[in-house]
Structures are given as C-alpha cells and as structure tokens.
Amino acid sequence: MTNSSTEKKGKGTIFVKAEICKGCSFCIDFCPTKAIGFSNEFNQKGYHYPVLVYEEKCTGCDLCGLYCPDFAIFGVRYKDLEERQLKQA
C-alpha cells in the first residue's frame, strides 16, 4: 500500500493501526463496497492486517471503524479529513 502521492482516487480512505489488529476480518467481510482486503505482510503478532485494495471503491463511510473490535481501523471521507485536521491543529 503505497499511496504516498497526493492524488485521491476514491471519495475516502482508511487508516489502519496494524500493530493492534488481530486479523478477525470483520472490516473486510462487512465493507459495503468490498474495498478492503488482507495484506500480504504480517504484523508483529503474526496476523494479516487489512489494507485498502481498491482505493477507488472506498467511500469513507467508516463502517469498518464501527465493526472493528480492536479499534485498529477507521475510515474518513476526504471532505471531512481537511476539516478534522484543521480542528486538531
């Protein structure tokens, strides 16, 4: 997952904290647009964590963030993201 460029493909994106993910796959199975998939890499505990496979499909609805039992993932709409950053700054 290298999305280091500034180009935005979908309406939103996800943020994953891989080190606390336990690979239960709730976010992957219940993503409404099936945009998330397992990573090829392992985290420190030996689980495959979720990554955004189809960037153009993500709407940033944050349902993955609501299902996650480990608080390891959340989704954001790009239009909310700037607002949130301003608020934090």
Add this chain to the structure above:
Amino acid sequence: MTQDNNNYADVKNPLMDVLRHDRMPHIWCPGCGIGTSLNCFARALEGCGLNLDKVAIVSGIGCTGRTAGYINLDSFHTTHGRAIPFATGLKLSNPELNVVVYSGDGDLFAIGGNHFFHAARRNMDLLVICVNNYTYGMTGGQVAPTTPLGPTQTTMPYGNFENSFNLPFIADACGATYVARWTAYHVKQLAKSMQEGLLKKGFRFIEVMCPCPTLYSRRNKLGDGVDQMLYYKEKSTIKNEANTKEVELSYQGDIIVGKFVDRERPTWLDSMNNHLSKALGDSFSPYGTNGGNHGQD
C-alpha cells in the same frame, strides 16, 4: 499508521478521547464481538452529548468485565456478580452520576441474577448492558444460564439440556423502562440504542449478542467470529415493540432483535421522594434533586 497517507499522518482515531489507548491491544480473542459492542458504546458516548465526567461505568467479572478498564471514564471492576449492587450504591450516593453497568451474561444472570431482578423491580436509575455470548468465556466454556438447548459445552459434553433464560422477558417482567436486544452485527442500531439508553431515566436494559469464537463456536463447529456474524445477519429480524415472551433464542435459530419496551416509570429515588414528602410533609427535604450534594453542606 501503516497506510502511507503521508499528508494525513497526524489524523487521530475519533474514539481516542473515550478509550484508554495505552491499554490496547485488549485481551479479547480475534473474532470476539465484545470489542465491537464496546466500539458502539464508545460512539454512543461520543454522540450523546453528556458531560463524560458525570458518567461512570461499572463491570463485573468475565471477558466483558474487562470493558471498564478500556473506557476512559470513572470505572470500577467489581467482584463477581456484584456490579449492580455497586452501581446502585454509586448512583444513590451521588445521584447526578449516570451509571452504566457493562457486564456479561454469566455475571449478570447467574451469580448476579438476584441483584438484576431487584434493581429492575425498584427501577434503579441504571443502564445495564449485557453482552450475551451464551457461555462462560473466561473460565473455559461452561454452560451459562443463557446457553440454548443443544450445543456442546465443557460441562455438557453431550449437549446442553437445561432451559435457558429469555433475558428481555425477565427485564420486562421485572419492570425495566427500556429493553432492547441487538447483535454485534447490528452496529448502527446498537450504537443508537445505547445512546437512547444513556439519555433515558430508569432501569434500562440492552442485550447484545456476541460471537465467542474460541469456546462456543469452536466446540460446536460453528466456524469463527465472522461465521457467527453472518448467522446473525441471516437469521435476525428486526421487530420493534415485539412481545418479549416471543423473543426466546434457540440454538442457531431465528433471532428477533429490536427495541421491545420503552415506557416511563418513576425511579426509586423519585418514588422515595414522593412518598416521604407525602408521609412526612415539610420536615422532609427531597434527596438527589439538587445536584446530589444533599446533606453534605
């Protein structure tokens, strides 16, 4: 953040303020639904608009009992089954607190069953969230009072033959003012229901059905957490205001979810104030109506 959105490296999880992130990762197994229910509760706390300094969370023993340690509120992890008595004392000594009891089915209905019935009967002003995973998860998968007929458990190697409790019916019959049941699959509804519960008065009860992949599902060959969630998705029907007599659970059978009861009854403190004002007249000054510092000044 592994996602290489370098421009947004400082974006924080919206639940950061409500949770104790230094305690993560938590102890629950991969695929366990307790984390999902806690996630919904954290969102309900964020959305309810209450002063979080005035919300306290009390939990009992068990897997679900660990929630008190992960939520960044005033919290207490009580002895086994005594979460409701502790919460009752907390509420009565400081009536301006909004007290939440967050515990499992074994804690609230087996060892703490009696306390549950009487707190509901008195209409004590508490929100009780019961995470029902059909088994005693922490101690190794023994039969719980909520285990339906059929599944194999460590103490029932040939399948369970004991009848189980119908939790919403108990709460309704004992006089709770708000009774709802959701599963870990119905996250949006659950978060909304918890928010409603936080803002209501009286004894409020929410049952959350959760997968237990390590003990319940694995012993009965039901797959992992996702398979249980898919079962909830397939077999559950939303039926608000359903008769609580008819919402009993069965082994891998149909589940009726929804908000079953929503009514108004005077709480224990209101009843006491009303009654004693009538009985004693002007010599009695009501307790708990002036911000909770009655008798201390």
